[in-house]
Amino acid sequence: MKRTPLYEVHRSLYAKFTEFGGWEMPLQYSSIVKEHRAVRDAAGLFDLSHMGEIDITGDGANELAQKLTTNDIRRLTDGRVQYTLLCNENGGIVDDILIYRHVDNDYTLVVNAANIEKDFEWIKHHNDTGAEVSDVSDETVLIAVQGPRSMDILFSVTPADLAYDIKPFQFYVDQVAGHTVAISRTGYTGEVGFEIYLKPKNAEDLWDTLYEIVKEEDGLPVGLGARDTLRLEAGLRLYGMDMDENTTPYEAGLGRFVKLDTDDFIGKEVLLAQKETGELKKKLVGFQMLDRVVARPGYTVYQNDEVIGIVTSGAPSPSLNCNIGFASITPNSGNNIEIDIRGKQYPAKIVKVPFI
Amino acid sequence: MIPENLRYNESHEWVRQEEDIATIGITDYAQSEIQDIVFVELPDVGTQITQETEFGVIESVKAAFDLYAPVSGEVIEVNESLLDAPEQVNESPYDDGWFLKIKMTDTNELDELLDADGYQAHIEAEHA
Incomplete structure (x- = not known):
């Protein structure tokens, strides 16, 4: 380790x-x-310090940064930070990141610890603009x-x-x-x-x-x-739990970080189609348990005895004194669900996020 | 630190014997490892529990932990106050934070458990 x-x-x-x-x-x-x-x-x-940092600099950096990310890089000015997503060709999320713009053609991407090598390889693989890409995580x-x-x-x-x-x-x-x-x-x-x-x-x-x-x-x-x-x-998603490469930004409830009027980026076609049809395979929702039992990641979500999804994050909320979580479920399922905890179904309701 | 008058199993439950009645809880070491207990799921009065098998669950902020019966018997009393105040297990593991009283089927099972010195050695071995 x-x-x-x-x-x-x-x-x-x-x-x-x-x-x-x-x-x-x-x-x-x-x-x-x-x-x-x-x-x-x-x-x-x-x-x-486990978080990773990847620099993209030099001629072509602006272009590469936009090609890799779903948010609009033109809205990012010097000394500002943007939350954005790296997506694959299917619109699946490769990572959720922060991108820092120092000056024109000079960016730092802050990436999830478990994804440092994957992201670095992904970025290098798609670098056809001549920008310099370096992993500065260890420094x-x-x-x-x-x-x-x-x-x-x-x-x-x-x-x-x-x-x-x-x-x-x-x-x-x-x-x-x-x-x-x-x-x-x-x-x-x-x-x-x-x-x-x-x-x-x-x-x-x-x-x-x-x-x-x-x-x-x-x-x-x-x-x-x-x-x-x-x-x-705070309703903030965690990569690897609440989203992964088989989850699109819309399915993760992160659609507001996808700007479809930008120059092309990887995954844009699929996301454009998903936005137009509104057809999602699943949808991330926040839930609150009605009992004192705690729903943990991986537990099955039911509605009327039918499996409709899975808990992706779940814990007691120290601020709210109840048990909350995220679940990835069939879209438009209504507000009442049940969660299987040690072989028994307990009721939960879908609530707005952030929870606080 | 570890009460001399109790018996212990390797999964960190303690037993207090009064004739054929056993009171069961978890040790101070266990509660300090689990921390921030928010929920305890216990069997109903009348349930038969069996030595070395699961009889309940503790939920902390971080995770769920199974509870294992140190001895076999019938549950005759449950510490209902833990429903509203599970933090008693953290604050007072050997007194207010007890879980169950059971009527033991075989008090000889107690001989298979660790005494305070044995339990101390067990904790040290787990930590090594």
Whole structure:
């Protein structure tokens, strides 16, 4: 298993570890519920260095970036970030990513940990524009601070007023605690927050600086356990669970990130047809259990004793005090479903996402 | 740390014996590993449970865990307060967080269980 440059720091904080996408990552430091609440009420500090970074630069980068992604690259200006999808020729999702535009013909793609090699090969394979493509994942550490106090925390470590000016999905390069970093107002928790990209050699120093401030603000270091419940409550999909290469953006409920009036991109024809006919094989929906039982990924979804789908994500919601999840089911199934839990069907209702 | 007056099985349930009545719960070590318990599914009064077979489920935020009977017998009482307050298992695993009282079919089954020292050694072996 791969380890991030902050592995020893996590050990010194008594983290419990888990395998995720080939990485040995902190699952929790104290308790998933405590860490979850810290992010909702104060702040949480995350090591997300398992995420991958792929640069696309030089002549042809604009063209290649559009060819690979479903969102409209023309709407992305310098210093901004866009959530977008890599799709295959069938419209299936290869990965969901963030794309950062530094300047014209200069992009960084932030990809899921389990997909780094797949995406890198995919991008190189489809590179016919002459752009330079490089995997800089091993040279990049990603530390996130998320929660209502996170902007105050950022303000206390940056010299400029920039911290308060930074808008959602903007980023800039600056000094933080003496290190040159890229600061991005992005996250995966449904809270205000920022993410910092930097070189591995500075990782421990920056983590320690942020850790002290986060603690003073009643925050906690947060592992992947709470990251999962936070993103679920916020209605954010997880690649490999809620979508995969056999799921189109429309089937994943991500249609708003597909812009069909752009130049051609891989998968566009299929997605155009799916949009026109409105015929989906399945549809991702949010559900809430009516009982106290917890629906977990892989459980079967029924309606009137007929199988209509499968649970893709499911957990107790620490904020709502009920059990929630995503299920991929037959479209237009109505609002009442049953989920098979240990051989017995329990009722659930389809609800709007985000859950909070 | 590990109560001397209880017996344990390798799947981290404890038993407190009072004549032929056994009270069953999970150990402090088990609750600290499972953490954040949100739901406990237990059998009804009158159910027969059998040593080393599943009798219930614990749900934490992260996952579901099966419970295994340390001894066989008939369920005579269930800790109903866990329905509304499953966190008692985390807070008080040996007292308020108990699961079941059963009338044992064979108290000799207790001899097959670990004592406190044996259980301590078992935890250390699992961790090694």
